[in-house]
Amino acid sequence: MNSSISIKGLSVSYDRKTVLSNIYLDIQPGQLYGVLGPNGAGKSTLFKSILGLIDINSGRIEINGKTIKEQRKQMVYIPQRGEVDWQFPATVMDVVLMGRYPFKKIFQRLNAEDRKIAMDSLEMMGISQFKDRQIGELSGGQQQRVFLARAICQQADIFLFDEPFVGVDITTEQKIIQILQKLAADGKTLLVVHHDLSTVRDYFDQVILLNQRLVVVGDTKTTFTEENISKAYGGQLPILHKTAIHK
Amino acid sequence: MGELFDIFNYAVGIRALIASMLVGAMCGVLGCFIVLRNMSLIGDALSHAVLPGVVVGFIIAGSGALAIFTGAVFAGLLAAVFMTWIQHNVKTKNDAAIGIVFTAMFSVGVMAISKVSRDGAHLDLDHFLFGNVLGLSDTDLYLTGFITIYVLLSVVLFYRYLFATTFQPVIAETMGISVKTVHYFLMLLLSFAVVASLQAVGVILVVAMLITPAATALLLSNRLKFVLVISGLVGVLSAVLGLILAAYFDTTPGPAMVLMATLFYLLAVFFAPGKGLLFKYLHRRKNKAKIQFEDTLKQALKLHERNNLSLPSLIDRLGFNAATVKRHLSTLKQRGLVIVNQNEIQLTDDGHAAANKLVRAHRLWETFLVKNLGLTEEQIHEEAEKYEHILTEEHLDELEADMDYPANDPHGSPIPQKQVESANALSKLSIHQKAKIDPLQINEYLVSRLWKLGIGPDDEFEVTAQDESSIQIKLEDEGQLIYIPKSLATKVNVSSLN
Incomplete structure (x- = not known):
């Protein structure tokens, strides 16, 4: 199997409380994966484990057949908007240029080529006119595009998005999903934590339903069924239109 | 004044001046990261915690600058390790852990100094607490210079890492x-900077040199590189002016430097462009005038609609004084929005259009509050009075598209329409007619609204049913049935296929 992320028997717990239990997953490149599950299902923990940010209790994670440490530069993480300090004195360009840091040796400076790549990423997201703005001066949708531009600038293989559509307008949501689909078509690996069940069928090729254990993973058409959803969400099933599932 | 006033004539004064400038620059630059990382308390803590290291260094190697320096840095790092250890391993709140560690170490330092100096050694507690910038030796100065270069160079070379980990x-x-x-x-x-600053401002006040210039700079710029430069400059200026102030009034230099830094901070608080209080006050005042102006225009329209528009009726209706109303009227006149003749007022066509924009904003917002937020009719008027002045044209277009172009507000009054009905509107098609969605629509928000319904540009469809409130269409590709509200359908451009 040429899966880009291979997870075998992953378990994680904090303070003796189990968050993820015995997860087996093989994530394929070229597909857009939606990661779904109720609050506390372990979606963020799954991401943190893949990124090597936390200690895992047991199990093995391989990225492109190698260890996390070896492949770290191939992965980018796009955090939720709420986790960012928007008052920070950083311009849009400053943030996007961060995407070039992994390419630099310790004392190596950023050069014209880095700036060009950053500028191209900004143009791709349609926000190059804001490059000198402080990040807090942008709208929610524009802010999300800044982080997407940084991710593109980093030229990674694997993208992990934590709720990219929270607090953005519909125009931006549309733009973001188009970019994600394009990245998938280019053979990248994309995992997206998502909450809005009504758009799952339109957006994702594959779904991962999670609730501490892996409920199910597979093709959206066959896997995203009412039965599987209620298995994952249990009593917590959010208000959702049945038409959205059966459509 | 006396002997201190002409200190600059002497080597002592020159040394003090150079050392203070170095310390000001170094603390100013480093302080930016301390402030941005919410580590002000740690800055204060480290400066206090170095004291036992100073004493130990002194006991081991006498008053040599390097020994004291080494001892102090060692104590500083030890404090950092202790704090982090407690934070990770003991259930004590972060700031409490910091407080416990530094007060304990400071106490050890104070006790040791008083013991050592009582035993006859020359180690003055006051000099460590409040600085002794005039007592600097050449060695002290070289050491301070070396540390400053090291710290500033580190910030430049590792800027990327500092920026990324802080942000x-x-x-x-x-x-x-x-x-x-x-x-x-x-x-x-930080330990280096603190130790180098001990001679200039002392343990108690070092934290001010770290955070005050940085906080000042953060009010003045939104770009980290500028913030670092400004903060360094404010640090240097505070140090120099503080030293001069102290010389002039024949008092202690350290606190004078801190006061100068505070003065710069206060100046920034009041006068900083954008973030300063004066700027905000002027902005508020301008805003208030704008609201009054717009209210004048809107009320003129309302009175006009009741055939009762005149100067007295307008003054009566607006409820602010006659002079203010006249002032706004003359602006309206200058902009060609009204014609004023004694007490008679007439709205021009432009005036009508401008007033209608405000009415549109008001009524769209009321509709939004009722439709999307579920407020009742009684709750919405005051809100809309505020927001009609704030909402931009862009927001309103988006809001309108999102609500499918409502015709009336919740009170039943018509919402002024920005776009007239298109000649090729979807609403004009009859049943079984086939057409395709024109890629050109009135704005991008309408395109988004359609997209949300599952309809894209150039999609072909057939009208399958109609009633008073909506039109049903069937998409050619997927055979999907979609209901489109009539009010939305009147704005959608289509091109007919048969």
Whole structure:
């Protein structure tokens, strides 16, 4: 199997409380994966484990057949908007240029080529006119595009998005999903934590339903069924239109 | 004044001046990261915690600058390790852990100094607490110079790492930057800066040289590189002016430097462009005038609609004084929105259009509050009175598209329409007619609204049913049935296929 992320028997717990239990997953490149599950299902923990940010209790994670440490530069993480300090004195360009840091040796400076790549990423997201703005001066949708531009600038293989559509307008949501689909078509690996069940069928090729254990993973058409959803969400099933599932 | 006034004639004065400037620049630059990382308390803590190291260094090697320096840096790092250890391993709140560690170490230092000096050694507690910038030796000065260069060079060379770990530590970690290493490196630089500053301002006030210039700079710029430069400059200026002030009034230099830094901070608080209080006050005043102006225009329209528009009726209706109303009227006149003749007022066509924009904003917002937020009719008027002045044309277009172009507000009054019905509107098609969605629509928000319904540009469809409130269409590709509200359908451009 040429899966880009291979997870075998992953378990994680904090303070003796189990968050993820015995997860087996093989994530394929070229597909857009939606990661779904109720609050506390372990979606963020799954991401943190893949990124090597936390200690895992047991199990093995391989990225492109190698260890996390070896492949770290191939992965980018796009955090939720709420986790960012928007008052920070950083311009849009400053943030996007961060995407070039992994390419630099310790004392190596950023050069014209880095700036060009950053500028191209900004143009791709349609926000190059804001490059000198402080990040807090942008709208929610524009802010999300800044982080997407940084991710593109980093030229990674694997993208992990934590709720990219929270607090953005519909125009931006549309733009973001188009970019994600394009990245998938280019053979990248994309995992997206998502909450809005009504758009799952339109957006994702594959779904991962999670609730501490892996409920199910597979093709959206066959896997995203009412039965599987209620298995994952249990009593917590959010208000959702049945038409959205059966459509 | 006396002997201190002409200190600059002497080597002592020159040394003091250079050392203070170095300390001001170094603390100013480093302080930016301390403030941005919410580490002000740690800055204060480290400066107090170095004291026992100073004494130990003194006992071991006498009053040599290097020994004291080494002891102090060692104590500073020890304090950082203690604090971090408690924070990770004991259930004590972070700031409490910091407080416990530094007060304990400071106490050890104070007790040791008084013991050592009572035993006859020349070690003056006051000099450590409040600085002794006039007592600097050449060696002290060289050491301060060396430390300053080291600290500033480190900030330049490791700028990327400092920026990334300060702004987004988690992201920095995923990029392979060790946040922990950067943290301890910063602690090391901080210990260096604190020790170098001891002679100039003393243990108690070092934290001011770290945070006050940085806080000042953060009010003045939104770009980290500028913030660092401004903060360094404010630090240097505060040090120089403080020293002069102290010389002039024949008093202690350290506190004078801190007061100068505070003065710069206060100036920034009041006069900083954008973030200063004066700027905000002027902005508010301008805003208030704008609201009054717009209210004048809107009420003129309302009175006009009741055939009762005149100067007295307008003054009566607006409820602010006659002079203010006249002032706004003359602006309206200048802009060609009204014609004024004694007490008679007439709205021009432009005036009508401008007033209608405000009415549109008001009524759209009321509709939004009722439709989307579920407020009742009684709750919405005051809100809309406020928001009609704030909402931009862009917001309103988006809001309108999102609500499918409502015709009336919740009170039943018509919402002024920005776009007239298109000649090729979807609403004009009859049943079984086939057409395709024109890629050109009135704005991008309408395109988004359609997209949300599952309809894209150039999609072909057939009208399958109609009633008073909506039109049903069937998409050719997927055979999907979609209901489109009539009010929305009147705005959608289509091109007919048969």
